[in-house]
Amino acid sequence: MDSGTSIERTRRGAVRDHLPGLDLLRAIAVLWTMLFHSFLVGGLGEDWDWAQRYGWMGVDLFFVLSGFLIGAQVLKPLASGERLSFGDFYLRRAFRILPAFWAVLALYLLWPAFREAPGMEPWWKFAGFFVNLSIDYGNRAAFSHAWSLCVEEHFYLVFPLLAWLLAKRASAMGFVALAAAIVVGGIALRSGTWLHFDTLGSDRNWFVENIYYPTWNRLDGLLAGVILAMWKTYRPDSWARVGARANAVLIAGLATMALSFWLFRERTGLLGNSIGWPVLSLGLALLVLAGAQTGSWIGRRAVPGAAWLAAVSYSLYLVHKPVYGLVQTHLGDALDRIGSGYFAFATYGLASLIAAALLYYAVERPGLRLRGWWLSRAASKPLASPSMP
Incomplete structure (x- = not known):
């Protein structure tokens, strides 16, 4: 989950622009997700039931942001005819993801009191990043929020190779066909799964295990972000012209989000879990598009x-x-005696921010510095010939 919004010097010396609108959207995404889990794990009370209905959408905003930012990182050298360094890409992802993840996984394994639920899947499912494909959610829900990281890891693994293959035989119609197949296939797969298990009447939480968590059902957001990245990379003039209409795009995104809220008014219903996902992803993609424009209301200055x-x-x-x-x-x-959901959420949030700051400054940030040192060493070596495959 690389933010990708700070200025960062690449191996060839290019500088990536700072985009405060994307900072804002990433901050909203994590706060949105925190609000959702504060109802599920905490004790905010029934007055906060609305958080359960829509709070999970923060993760989908993360997916769209990742598709856009990682997609642009992969597509930029391909579009200019340069060599895509798979080694650099996977090294960057490893230094970005693994140190903090391993530290938290170790806490889950070595300190049982750290677990928000009593049962937990075996460590190797987390280490292999496929716990989202095989989980007993009813009995082993601890660290289950790692499911979204698994989806992202699968995206990191497959997308660079797929983009490289498609770039060798560039075809706009081919990409459109592939994107349509992913969207239509996702609708069909989720609908079929929903109808099967709804008729079966299984006692286990099949919605989470068979629809919500598996990677193949959650490609809409990543695809929407990749489409934005392709637009920016291959049609930069058209992308720049959007800046003049960025606020209209923002309003359209909010309107599309309102439609997705209506589609998901029953979170586990068939309507949302069939066509709701691509509609939600479209709305979020429009917000990201607006956030990536420095002339929009959310992108013109830092919050x-x-x-x-x-x-x-x-x-x-x-x-x-x-x-x-x-x-x-x-x-x-004590929080129950106070009886204020707002105070409870503030307490949960403050404790989480303190813990996150400790993890970031003690583990994640040193990992990023080590990544920078490693890549700078690689940059000092002669670059491979652009003509190499």
């Missing part, structure tokens, strides 16, 4: 605190749920 939240969002995502469990265990009775 205080948003850049820091964006920077620590990965650490915050990893630790917020177990920290909620710890707060509920040790302070739940």
Whole structure:
């Protein structure tokens, strides 16, 4: 979950622009997700039931952002005819994801009280990033929020190779056909799964295990982000012209989000879990498109605190749920006596921010510095010939 919005010097010396609108959207995504889990894990009460209905959409905003930012990183050298360094890409992803993830996984394994739920899947499912494909959610829900990281890891693994193959035989119609197949296939697969298990009447949480978590059902957001990345990379003049209409795009995104809210008014219903996902992804993609334009209301200036939240969002995502469990265990009775859901959420949030800051500054940030040192060493070596495959 690389924020990708801070200025960063690449191996060839290019500088990536700072985009405060994307910082803001990433901050919103993690706060949105925290709100959702504060109802599920914490004790906010029935007045906060609405958080359960729509709070999960923050993860889909992460997916669209990842598709856009990682997609642009992969597509830029391909579009200019340069060699795509798979080694550099996977090295960057490893240094970005693994140190903080391993640290949190170790806490889950070595400190049972850290778990927000009593049961947990074996460590190797997390280490192999396929716990989202094989989980007993009813009995082993601890660290289950790693499911979205698994989806992202699968995307990191497959997308560069797919993009490289498609670039060798560039075809706009071929890409459109592939994108349509992913969207239509997702609708058909989710609908068929929903109808099968709804008729079967299984006692287990098949919605989470067979629809919500598996990677093949969650490609809409990543695809929407990749489409934005392709637009920006291959049609830069057209992309730049959108800046003049960025606020109209923002309004269209909010309107599309309102439609997705209506489609998902029953979160586990057939309507949302068939056509709801591509509609939601379209709405979020329009917001990201507006956020990537410096002339939009959300992209023209930095919101205080948003850049820091964006920077620590990965650490915050990893630790917020177990920290909620710890707060509920040790302070739940006191928070219940106070009787304020807002105060409870502030307590959960403050504890999570402290834990995230510790993880970020002690583990994640040193990992990023080590990545920078490693890549700078590689940059000092002669670059391979662009003509090499």
